[in-house]
Amino acid sequence: xxxxxxxxxxxxxxxxxxxxxxxxxxxxxxxxxxxxxxxxxxxxxxxxxxxxxxxxxxxxxxxxxxxxxxxxxxxxxxxxxxxxxxxxxxxxxxxxxxxxxxxxxxxxxxxxxxxxxxxxxxxxxxxxxxxxxxxxxxxxxxxxxxxxxxxxxxxxxxxxxxxxxxxxxxxxxxxxxxxxxxxxxxxxxxxxxxxxxxxxxxxxxxxxxxxxxxxxxxxxxxxxxxxxxxxxxxxxxxxxxxxxxxxxxxxxxxxxxxxxxxxxxxxxxxxxxxxxxxxxxxxxxxxxxxxxxxxxxxxxxxxxxxxxxxxxxxxxxxxxxxxxxxxxxxxxxxxxxxxxxxxxxxxxxxxxxxxxxxxxxxxxxxxxxxxxxxxxxxxxxxxxxxxxxxxxxxxxxxxxxxxxxxxxxxxxxxxxxxxxxxxxxxxxxxxxxxxxxxxxxxxxxxx
DNA sequence: TCTGGGGTCCTAGGACCC
DNA sequence: TCTGGGGTCCTAGGACCC
Numbered sequence: 381x382x383x384x385x386x387x388x389x390x391x392x393x394x395x396x397x398x399x400x401x402x403x404x405x406x407x408x409x410x411x412x413x414x415x416x417x418x419x420x421x422x423x424x425x426x427x428x429x430x431x432x433x434x435x436x437x438x439x440x441x442x443x444x445x446x447x448x449x450x451x452x453x454x455x456x457x458x459x460x461x462x463x464x465x466x467x468x469x470x471x472x473x474x475x476x477x478x479x480x481x482x483x484x485x486x487x488x489x490x491x492x493x494x495x496x497x498x499x500x501x502x503x504x505x506x507x508x509x510x511x512x513x514x515x516x517x518x519x520x521x522x523x524x525x526x527x528x529x530x531x532x533x534x535x536x537x538x539x540x541x542x543x544x545x546x547x548x549x550x551x552x553x554x555x556x557x558x559x560x561x562x563x564x565x566x567x568x569x570x571x572x573x574x575x576x577x578x579x580x581x582x583x584x585x586x587x588x589x590x591x592x593x594x595x596x597x598x599x600x601x602x603x604x605x606x607x608x609x610x611x612x613x614x615x616x617x618x619x620x621x622x623x624x625x626x627x628x629x630x631x632x633x634x635x636x637x638x639x640x641x642x643x644x645x646x647x648x649x650x651x652x653x654x655x656x657x658x659x660x661x662x663x664x665x666x667x668x669x670x671x672x673x674x675x676x677x678x679x680x681x682x683x684x685x686x687x688x689x690x691x692x693x694x695x696x697x698x699x700x701x702x703x704x705x706x707x708x709x710x711x712x713x714x715x716x717x718x719x720x721x722x723x724x725x726x727x728x729x730x731x732x733x734x735x736x737x738x739x740x741x742x743x744x745x746x747x748x749x750x751x752x753x754x755x756x757x758x759x760x761x762x763x764x765x766x767x768x769x770x771x772x773x774x775x776x777x778x779x780x781x782x783x784x785x786x787x788x789x790x791x792x793x794x795x796x797x798x799x800x801x802x803x804x805x806x807x808x809x810x811x812x813x814x815x816x817x818x819x820x821x822x823x824x825x826x827x
Numbered sequence: 828t829c830t831g832g833g834g835t836c837c838t839a840g841g842a843c844c845c
Numbered sequence: 846t847c848t849g850g851g852g853t854c855c856t857a858g859g860a861c862c863c
Contacts, residue, residue, distance in 0.1 A: 833863090834862080834863090835860100835861080835862075836860085836861080837858105837859085837861100838859085838860100839857090839859105840855105840856090841855085841856085841857105842853100842854085842855085842856105843855105844851100844852080844853080844854105845850105845851090845852085
């Protein structure tokens with residue numbers, strides 16, 4: 381039994397984001413792998429990887445898998461030899477499980493820091509507002525967060541603490557890079573600490589510097605984070621995409637420009653896109669897929685109590701030419717704007733399926749399709765259209781019923797016929813672990 | 828043979844208006 | 846015959862993130 385230190389001193393009511401105070405980023409270590417291990421303790425010290433949808437790529441690796449030489453985001457089939465050689469445990473992704481554990485981690489952080497001081501940044505990361513403190517106090521607090529989260533949820537995290545989000549991410553990067561030394565926690569509170577840290581960090585590891593900017597910077601002779609920090613704002617504005625670049629440089633200097641976000645749960649765009657399990661060339665399958673994705677997107681839409689005015693669909697042809705870069709093949713898309721915004725599934729399926737006719741080409745094979753909803757409006761204030769009778773949300777009642785049944789069954793028990801019943805095109809997911817925490821029949825058993 | 832999915836923000840350029 | 850300047854809105858596309 382570990383004694384929990386008092387939380388109160390850190391539970392600050394109103395930490396202003398006015399450049400005062402500190403920011404922590406709390407990041408779960410190899411999150412998906414950690415989730416899988418939680419229910420398979422025998423894997424605790426063994427290499428583990430988790431695959432993306434369709435069992436396509438490797439998206440999470442345990443430290444042991446990294447050491448074995450498995451690279452991030454490479455196709456599964458390319459890693460198969462290495463996986464066999466090192467006896468690596470492989471899982472298909474199980475988003476239901478990860479979502480639930482993510483929620484537990486975030487709740488823990490909210491309890492520690494106060495709910496208004498936590499910004500959930502992704503499924504495995506959150507920013508936390510902290511008051512000003514010394515280098516030493518910050519480092520200690522980081523260790524404290526780490527200990528409590530692990531104790532309460534079983535998930536191990538890394539923590540970076542600094543005056544700005546970008547510096548906090550840098551601190552976190554360094555914490556993860558040398559776990560033995562840092563115990564997964566790094567604070568960069570003073571300018572001196574920041575100087576030492578940024579000098580040791582390559583420019584491509586900075587948050588906000590992706591492939592293309594990294595190449596550009598290195599070509600210009602800017603290789604360390606510290607060198608980038610010392611460039612002028614005007615220069616950054618010109619070279620790194622306008623205001624984004626200027627902001628980046630300021631953040632590296634400790635001037636906070638990226639504010640904490642209020643919980644942004646209403647999305648501006650909702651997408652459902654999938655690779656097919658196998659290349660598909662008949663229009664019927666594509667229509668079924670589009671109808672299915674439209675239903676899923678509509679469901680997400682209703683969950684955030686919004687309606688959509690614009691619906692776009694796209695299909696991606698399977699490239700015959702192997703020279704074409706996999707990620708840069710052509711995407712064929714089209715869109716339509718509805719007379720009024722809606723969240724009723726059949727009102728979205730119909731136009732979506734019609735759009736397929738516009739872009740489908742006979743005889744061609746396709747590998748992926750998707751539906752995107754945009755022009756989202758809050759259900760409370762749908763903009764009317766003079767020439768269309770108000771739908772009075774008649775469909776909405778049916779939708780609520782469907783959502784309720786599907787939710788209580790945890791799946792898509794009820795669906796529209798347009799989605800198809802056989803679904804030959806569905807993605808593969810052969811190695812999924814049980815949904816331990818959300819399905820009674822898949823619960824973890826202890827004998 | 829087999830290469831994920833879902834987002835955000837920003838900019839440039841065109842259409843249109845007065 | 847002459848053909849400005851300033852603004853808004855929309856869209857496409859690039860860059861980034863996890």
